[in-house]
Amino acid sequence: MKDLLVIGNGMVGHRLVQAVRDRDAAGAWRITVVGAEARAAYDRVALSSYVDGVSAEELTLPELDVELHLGDPAVGIDRDARTVRTESGRVFRYDALVLATGSVPFVPPVPGRDLPGCFVYRTLDDLDAITAAAAEAMAADRPGRRSAVVVGGGLLGLEAARALRLLGLSPQVVEIAPRLLPVQVDEGGGALLRRLVESEDLQVRCGVSVTEITRDRDRLIATLSDGVELDADVIVFSAGIRPADELARRAGLPIGERGGVLVDARCRTHDEAIWAVGEVAALEGRTYGLVAPGYAMAEVVADQLVGGSATVVPAEIDTSTQLKMLGVDVASFGDAHATTPGALEVVVNDPVAGTYSKLVVSDDAKTLLGGILVGDASRYGALRALVGQPLPADPVALIAPGGVDLGTDALPDSAQICSCNAVSKGAIRTAVESGAHDVPAIKACTRAGTSCGSCVPTLKKLLVESGVEVSKALCEHFDRSRAELFEIVSATGIRRFSQLIARYGRGRGCDVCKPAVASILASLGTGHVLDGEQATLQDTNDHFLANLQRNGTYSVVPRIPGGEITPEGLIAIGEVARDFGLYTKITGGQRIDMFGARVEQLPAIWRRLVDAGFESGHAYGKALRTVKSCVGTTWCRYGVQDSVELAVVLELRYRGLRAPHKVKAGVSGCARECAEARSKDFGIIATEKGWNLYVGGNGGFSPRHAELLASDLDTETLVKIIDRFLMFYIRTADRLQRTAAWIESMEGGLDHLRAVVVDDALGICADLEAAMEAHVANYSDEWRGVLEDEEKLARFVSFVNAPDTPDPLIRTRVERGQPVPVGMPEVRR
């Protein structure tokens, strides 16, 4: 096990740990977190809600599986020894070190800034101190109002002003720039913003700075650069932040021009064992003071730690902001200051209504680049999601009063709804469709709306517009369908059922969800089906790699590709059946089934079969069974193509492929269709020019004829399309849904399927083919895997305390020359 050490226990550090835990299914990393703050990680974005009465406990982020050392700041990094020392003298070794120390408030070098009554606004402890000072001022026995000065009129400054007002003080905001929120809004927006906040009893002084703070009895006096003196009970500095890069500086790591540990797009510092994320990181020289970019960095580092190669694209970093400050809505998103060459600005300024809206569009006025909204930010969610997308209407109409109503219908699935957690409209729709029928459910499964919350109105809209969907819940343990779980497993890298159910389900699982997840894991190629925890998920058939029969014995089916078998093979099977007293029967899939094998006999039977060159036929699995064939051109007078050879090739290609249900196939060498290919999930019929491919057939309870998907294909193209068809089925079908029902349930049916797997309408064909190539490359015989592994072999006993004693309930008699089960005691159904 390797050691991951994270310095810093803020939101980004916490997200990093969570992201590693989510991805590190193999448990390769032991994680230790060292934090300067004595508190558990908390939601700093919602810091100000603490003043509204939200408790520290409510702000606390979920506990994670790490070794935590809080209230003990790291003081030194020994890069050669790969150790970190903390203030208390503890030393931690690391294989990978992530700096997530965040930032410290910037306090301008003003004389008197350290006087009692001066504070910064960063931590819960800061807020406790400010609250206490405000309470003391309110309790003082003197006339007049109690006032406060806030140094800095940015996001944090306005939040601080609001908090101070809630505490009973009259705040004045001093901003050195000519307007409030200089980073987020432009001059026009700033002017309106100032007018609106002043009407909310907040005094604003822009274009001036504080030059000195002095004490006058029990109060403070702040002298401004224009000579004005403001008296105050409390002074709060919120003049920006500086990366907390001291530790990195001391360790000799290169630092950005304006502070922050220099990292590349992988968030790696110049020391390849050290990464930096969040506010302390200078990503290609630039630092970010928002949580969303920090989260993006955390995800990127987590990906690398588990062997990925993700990078952050600075151009894609979302610095959108929305806040409701003192009753005033403000939002800023995308390229708000029109820095893109040729960008055009469209402004609607309505001083009477108290709204200012600006959209920044590309030089051809077709693409939305960004915007600023002051006074009314109700369209923020919809507009931000449109950034980078074609404008659905004239830009003026999008922001004018009484203009176009921006429903969520207009948004493409790729549009990002929650920028904090990078959740697209498509992901939210999927969540809604899979049973997330309210905002908490969407939050729980997509994380959308869990950080700043500005997208919650859009989430509600999406819910309304999607209407009520029928639940596709797999079982009582999972609210999602198999297809969604497949996506989750595939996307998150979760490879253990216990992790999956802990995060996306509830309870311990059952005979519905466990085999379904086992099948998903097997389709994704996660090793032998009896490895570790996976063994506990398998149905008895997959657990003993044989088919359970009514008397508790199993049947054994070796693979006979295409139904072609040598006399030696037949003899070997015959001898095994004879020596173990098994009943034999020819199956519909052109192979031989041996019945009546007891659990403890299975390894010996398979030892003989494997030695004779046979391998598992997967008759026990929801997997490819057989590719049946007619005799084809080699012998048949009418055949036009070699059906046997193709059947053998296909069966060997797809052997071992786990699927939502069993998959059967057939190949006929001419239109006479002797292989009954059209009763199969995929069937191939030879033509003069090549092959016709039919899909969606089955026998069984409701027989279905397969329908023509593509015609006159050469062999290479045929195999490609089957690859895509099978992988698309595996990814998107429901549990126990055969291909016929799957195609039927698809919107657009067979035409849609053809568009996806033949015409590549979704652009996923390369991905599907690659997945199949991976399956083919990684195939190995499951039975051989068992015979070579003592631990797996140990499962094959009749009784744990009498491993070779046959089950006394299994008794046989002879019928038509073969052994068959005799009456089972007390059968009730």
Next chain:
Amino acid sequence: MTVQLQVRWLVACPLERLQPERGVAALFGDTQVALVRTHDGQVHAIGNVDPFSGAGVLSRGIVGDRGGVPTIASPVYKQAFDLRTGRCLDDPEVSVPTYPVRVVGGMVEVGLP
């Protein structure tokens, strides 16, 4: 308490032979017992014979829960049985016997009448 007095404790296997959430069968005379260790470390012992098929296979079922009740599902026709009481959750008329079970010195012991 009379039950305990009449019980004979018989050794089945070492505890580590029980993979969590996967059962094994044990044989005591003619009695087949399914032993299951759940995720919380509890060991349960119920009859191994599935009353619906008559086959000695319950131990080969999938272990999980239904509404929080620890269960094992028959591998034959999939009925779920409460591991604590032996009651069939799909047919209240049907149940399988339960046996007291304990771990002594790392060995799982089953109490038989």
